Amino acid sequence: MISLIPFPNLLETAMKILSAITFAACLVVSPNLMADLRVPHFFSDHMVLQRDGDAQLWGNASPNANVSIEFGEKDFSVQADAAGKWKTGIAAGPANSQGRVLKISSGGQTIEIKDVLVGEVWLASGQSNMAFTLGRVPEYAKMLQTIDLPGVRMFCAAPTAAAEPQDNIVGDWLLPNTQAGNSMSAVAFFFAKKLHEELGVPVGIIKTAWGGKPVETLTSRAALSALPETKVLVDRLMKQQKAFDPVAAKKSYDQRLKFFKVASKQWQEKGKASGKRRPKAPARPKWPTMTEGNPGVLYDGMIHPFVGYTIQGAIWYQGEANAKAGKVPYDVTLPLMIRDWRDRWGTDFAFEFVQLANFKKVETEPGNNDPWPLLQDRMRLILETTPNTGMAVINDVGAANDIHPQDKKTPGDRLAIWALAKTYGQDIVYSGPLFASSNQADGAIKVEFTAVGDGLKSRDGGSLNRFEIAGSDKVWHWADAKISGKSTVTVSSKKVADPAAVRYAWAANPEGVNLVNSDGLPTSVFRTDDWDDVGSAEASRRTVPARRAQ
Structure with missing residues (x-):
């Protein structure tokens, strides 16, 4: 069995302090968290439960306490363990578009989660093209005036880097027909919209995307350590962590900040008029194991909180950060992450990904050796070798000067038709040649x-x-x-x-x-x-x- 990597005492202390601050902040947001009875933040109003099976719920209560759950005129019960943790599956039943109350009670305390639907639940992850928000899509402004999709919801998780696996994450379930809907992932929205229209059931999306980050950061360090090609990445991170001196880093940061303030003042006085770029503020020092993009950091912060929540599958739009010479081949790293997630969920759920869009200057001569098409082709190989996967090809979409194509409907729709055919059994053409x-x-x-x-x-x-x-x-x-x-x-x-x-x-x-x-x-x-x-x-x-x- 692979064990999780221990972290230095300094980091553990920092994490305890950070957790205390976060917990204190949460007390202001939700009075329920003051009680012994608690549930993760994403168990909240407007959530969607997976239909036709046991929808997993969990939380904390008093040690050994009985926890009762009411939903859809059905009652369920579970006993917390000696540490106060509890987990159970409830029969959510068939799809239901009528918002109902999910009531969780224990020891005289009750949590009520309102407007809960039952339908299809998918995880949406990746980097900036998955994080690309609906508010940035030109035609959405027009759609917002007339859109009526109460059956489409999306939990938008806050970008969260963590040094060890987290059990909670900040975010909210959003509806597209509100101003908050602007924050939805555009690709995931169009994917959910098409599924909702074709299947006639509610669709819930859990968005966990962060721009500019490689696949390795969304893979657990335990999984990365099990493969020689990626273990070196974890070993390097641990070496950096061991060598990190927070006092020296703070001193260096203060010095760079001082220089920045002087340069910024000079820019305000002279450079602005001359057209020179404004000086960039120095980045605050971070522990390597808390730095987004490093191996396992975003898995710990943004994927682990959802592990076990019943989902139908996952959609993925990432690869730009891995399309570089010298990287571990993508047909090694992405299948590793897929296996890692499936192992942790305990099911071989559907996994669909978007092949990279066109980008950079148009190449007019044959014999191109850019790493971009190489990664695209490795995606094709992943489709051949990794079971229950799908791929949306979008080489008819893209922009030479923009790595973020404005067209997010095409990839969303193409992911959806693959799911409609392979996951939901519709007899349709779902892939290009x-x-x-x-x-x-x-x-x-x-x-x-x-x-x-x-x-x-x-x-x-x-x-x-x-x-x-x-x-x-x-x-x-x-x-x-x-x-x-x-x-x-x-x-x-x-x-x-x-x-x-x-x-x-x-x-x-x-x-x-x-x-x-x-x-x-x-x-x-x-x-x-x-x-x-x-x-x-x-x-x-x-x-x-x-x-x-x-």
Whole structure:
């Protein structure tokens, strides 16, 4: 069994102080927390319970006390243990759009949670494109005037870094038809909206996203320590933690703050008029194990509080922070996190992710070695190798100069149709074409695809774009690609007599990609070769053999 890593006494003391401050603040917010009977903050008004099964509830009461629960004209009971902790599942029943009261009582104390619905519950996590709020979506301002979706709710967890697993987190259940709905995740909202409209049941989302953070920070350190490739990250963090000197860090910060104030004053007097940038304030010192982005820190603060809450699945939009040379391959780190979460929940729930959108300058030449398409392709491999996963391809969405595309409806809808098909059993086309196999013959390479619907086609009716072909010399050329069957594309080039490999959409911004299926869903990036690329951790330490034509 893997044990959690112990932390230095200094950090434990700090965490106790921080916990005391947080607890004191919570007393002001909720009188219920003053009593022995307590529940996590996200067990609150407007919450959604998972239908058709045991919805898990837990909290604290007096040691060995009996706890009674009333919901939907049904009564449940459980006894707290010697430490006062209790947990039980209640039969929430079928979907119900009528808000009801969930009443929890013990020792003469009662907590009433109002407007509780029963439906589908999904976790939504990742980095900035999942955190991207509904208020930033241009068309939402118009929707807000007429929207009527009381059956869509979202718990928006506060960005929380923690040094050890937390049992509680600050946040609120929000409704889209209120001003607070602006804070909802846009992708998760459109995902929930489509599920709600198609299934006719309430949908609750738990949003736990923080911009700019790698997948490793949302994975537990216990899981990371079990794999040699990621254990080095935890070991490095623990070494940094051991060497951290808070007194020296505070002294350095004070000195930098002093310089900043002087520079800021000078900017106010001179630099502002000259167009110079305003000086940036120094970051406050943090313990390494409390620094967001470090291994396990956001798992402890933002995922662990929800472990055990009954969910149908999770949606994920992340990868930008991992699309860098030298990183542990994404088809190692993301499956590790998925297994970690599933193990802790005790169920192989559905896990769906968004493939990265187009970004950066449009690449006009073949033979691109940007790490962006490499990570996108690793996502495709994860789809093949990790059970009960789904992938929304959005290489028809994006902006060269903005890593945060304004279009959040497309990824939300595509995640939803995958869930509708694979989780809820609807007979619909849910994926764009995916590479299946290839074979070389007569100076060309024939590529077979799955998920073609009624057949492959060009989105704009023109010639297929962004196919590349290379021979054994590993020099890439733009290819002639033609649909030669319901699920087949034949790829060739007059410049490559004996082709060895094909790539499609292999660029950070493959503008013009146009191979789609009968439902208009786009084809994922893919490659038939296994040649080293600059974007891989392995190739970052040696010369890249693949090259473009001169």
